[in-house]
Amino acid sequence: MENHEAIVDIFCEALVEVVKTVSGYSLSLAMYDESIIDEQEALVAMMPLCGKLNGALLLSAERSVIKVICSSMIGTPKEELMSEDIEDTLRELLNMTAGGAKLRLGGSNYDYALSPPVIVADKEDAYVGYLEWENFGSLLVGDQLVLDLSVIFGCVE
Numbered sequence: 410m411e412n413h414e415a416i417v418d419i420f421c422e423a424l425v426e427v428v429k430t431v432s433g434y435s436l437s438l439a440m441y442d443e444s445i446i447d448e449q450e451a452l453v454a455m456m457p458l459c460g461k462l463n464g465a466l467l468l469s470a471e472r473s474v475i476k477v478i479c480s481s482m483i484g485t486p487k488e489e490l491m492s493e494d495i496e497d498t499l500r501e502l503l504n505m506t507a508g509g510a511k512l513r514l515g516g517s518n519y520d521y522a523l524s525p526p527v528i529v530a531d532k533e534d535a536y537v538g539y540l541e542w543e544n545f546g547s548l549l550v551g552d553q554l555v556l557d558l559s560v561i562f563g564c565v566e
Contacts, residue, residue, distance in 0.1 A: 439549065
């Protein structure tokens with residue numbers, strides 16, 4: 410399976426399942442529009458994907474959206490959440506999404522090693538180190554939620 414759109418769909422399915430499981434919120438795919446998320450308020454997590462196809466998985470959302478999910482996950486009121494709680498939530502969502510997609514992709518030609526997600530300054534930071542890349546962005550929306558999931562397929566320097 411090297412059809413990039415099909416692979417991205419699998420990552421999206423995994424994110425929808427993860428968010429529903431940890432927070433009870435439902436997400437659905439929406440028309441992609443990068444400008445919907447305010448970059449000044451956004452937090453971006455990245456996980457390198459190393460394997461037969463190299464690349465990276467990015468998850469970004471405004472801090473207020475991550476707070477909603479985090480509050481549901483750990484049962485702490487949004488106003489009591491610390492910055493570390495919000496960053497940990499975004500990293501964990503990305504980690505669980507990558508793990509769920511890896512299970513779904515089992516037996517395919519697209520295999521990758523999981524590595525710990527990191528918070529990056531912005532989405533552009535994820536492209537550093539790639540000679541060329543192809544980016545597939547997906548916007549997932551639900552009640553109070555907008556998340557941007559991007560999969561980068563690229564050649565490493």
